[in-house]
Amino acid sequence: xxxxxxxxxxxxxxxxxxxxxxxxxxxxxxxxxxxxxxxxxxxxxxxxxxxxxxxxxxxxxxxxxxxxxxxxxxxxxxxxxxxxxxxxxxxxxxxxxxxxxxxxxxxxxxxxxxxxxxxxxxxxxxxxxxxxxxxxxxxxxxxxxxxxxxxxxxxxxxxxxxxxxxxxxxxxxxxxxxxxxxxxxxxxxxxxxxxxxxxxxxxxxxxxxxxxxxxxxxxxxxxxxxxxxxxxxxxxxxxxxxxxxxxxxxxxxxxxxxxxxxxxxxxxxxxxxxxxxxxxxxxxxxxxxxxxxxxxxxxxxxxxxxxxxxxxxxxxx
Numbered sequence: 001x002x003x004x005x006x007x008x009x010x011x012x013x014x015x016x017x018x019x020x021x022x023x024x025x026x027x028x029x030x031x032x033x034x035x036x037x038x039x040x041x042x043x044x045x046x047x048x049x050x051x052x053x054x055x056x057x058x059x060x061x062x063x064x065x066x067x068x069x070x071x072x073x074x075x076x077x078x079x080x081x082x083x084x085x086x087x088x089x090x091x092x093x094x095x096x097x098x099x100x101x102x103x104x105x106x107x108x109x110x111x112x113x114x115x116x117x118x119x120x121x122x123x124x125x126x127x128x129x130x131x132x133x134x135x136x137x138x139x140x141x142x143x144x145x146x147x148x149x150x151x152x153x154x155x156x157x158x159x160x161x162x163x164x165x166x167x168x169x170x171x172x173x174x175x176x177x178x179x180x181x182x183x184x185x186x187x188x189x190x191x192x193x194x195x196x197x198x199x200x201x202x203x204x205x206x207x208x209x210x211x212x213x214x215x216x217x218x219x220x221x222x223x224x225x226x227x228x229x230x231x232x233x234x235x236x237x238x239x240x241x242x243x244x245x246x247x248x249x250x251x252x253x254x255x256x257x258x259x260x261x262x263x264x265x266x267x268x269x270x271x272x273x274x275x276x277x278x279x280x281x282x283x284x285x286x287x288x289x290x291x292x293x294x295x296x297x298x299x300x301x302x303x304x305x306x307x308x309x310x311x312x313x314x315x316x317x
Contacts, residue, residue: 014047017058030066039069046075052086060096063268071256073105081105101264103240113254121160121239125153137171155235160242162251170250179238189228
């Protein structure tokens with residue numbers, strides 16, 4: 001009797017995928033000369049240090065990274081200009097990398113446009129705010145001079161401003177309470193006051209309020225419930241929101257800025273076109289490994305609780 005050997009085909013590694021002719025040709029079309037080699041090396045390094053990205057559709061990772069490269073932004077987590085974040089796309093039944101623009105990326109693009117003389121965004125700490133006049137858009141603060149003390153202090157609000165080269169100026173200030181309400185309204189993954197929801201198999205989960213989360217008053221085995229950037233780095237997301245609100249409503253947006261704004265939080269297909277993921281169908285699995293702004297590339301948060309329930313996750317602001 002003949003014996004048939006079953007050969008299991010090993011999935012192509014990301015580095016091998018990047019070195020394939022089809023991908024190299026696409027990279028060469030968008031990234032010229034030595035910059036192409038630098039792009040490939042940087043992307044291989046990023047993906048190799050982030051296991052969650054290794055499970056994504058490979059073209060979605062390359063396309064999102066190429067979008068960042070076309071905007072002359074770095075995907076290095078330390079720089080915080082943009083991020084590649086894994087999402088489960090239920091419509092395609094696969095995991096894709098989503099292009100997430102950081103607030104530092106917004107600032108870089110605004111500065112490069114040449115329209116802005118000044119642009120800034122800042123978290124205001126407890127005891128620093130003296131007054132803010134929303135009519136005149138003037139703010140008086142007494143900043144904590146010690147950087148270490150300031151970093152430890154509680155955030156009470158957020159201030160953002162820009163000034164054009166022609167002298168036109170615009171500024172906004174939001175209290176942290178207003179930002180919490182904003183995050184609660186627009187992010188499916190975030191809950192200001194906590195919530196209870198049903199997972200797979202009818203199992204009930206409880207997400208504590210943001211205040212309880214910050215104070216550590218939650219079951220650590222449920223850490224996966226709090227993988228959103230809004231939990232992991234609220235100030236990072238808040239500052240991005242302030243810049244988006246400020247410039248999208250009152251600022252001049254260069255072509256590159258408009259491109260980044262329109263593609264922010266989108267899945268980029270092989271043709272380089274943005275496709276918004278249906279967030280009502282968006283689920284982040286408990287086994288996800290979440291990349292957090294400003295973490296070191298070699299540091300990855302591993303979340304591996306038991307079970308296979310999904311939770312809605314959204315980085316929308």
